[in-house]
Amino acid sequence: MKAEPASQQTLEHFYLTLQAAVAGVEVAIAPYAAARDDLERGQLVAPIGFVPDGTSYHLLSRRSGEQDARVRQLTAWLQAQTSQLENDLGAA
Numbered sequence: 001m002k003a004e005p006a007s008q009q010t011l012e013h014f015y016l017t018l019q020a021a022v023a024g025v026e027v028a029i030a031p032y033a034a035a036r037d038d039l040e041r042g043q044l045v046a047p048i049g050f051v052p053d054g055t056s057y058h059l060l061s062r063r064s065g066e067q068d069a070r071v072r073q074l075t076a077w078l079q080a081q082t083s084q085l086e087n088d089l090g091a092a
Contacts, residue, residue, distance in 0.1 A: 014028075014034040017029075018035055050089055059074070
């Protein structure tokens with residue numbers, strides 16, 4: 001019995017999907033943050049760029065930044081990272 005190749009393959013993690021694309025096995029759909037390093041190294045290209053999809057992340061904590069300096073520090077770092085990603089996407 002001969003096995004037929006699959007017309008599509010679904011991998012359970014962005015890392016695996018991106019590694020398969022780098023290896024030339026497939027194309028990938030992934031968030032910019034996950035693909036950024038491979039793009040910067042020239043291992044992948046984004047032929048149609050990145051399209052906002054309306055998803056978002058939310059920082060949740062039992063304490064506010066006013067109550068906990070660690071939450072304040074994390075919030076500031078995340079905001080800086082977000083600004084950098086927005087600048088990178090705008091330049092792409």
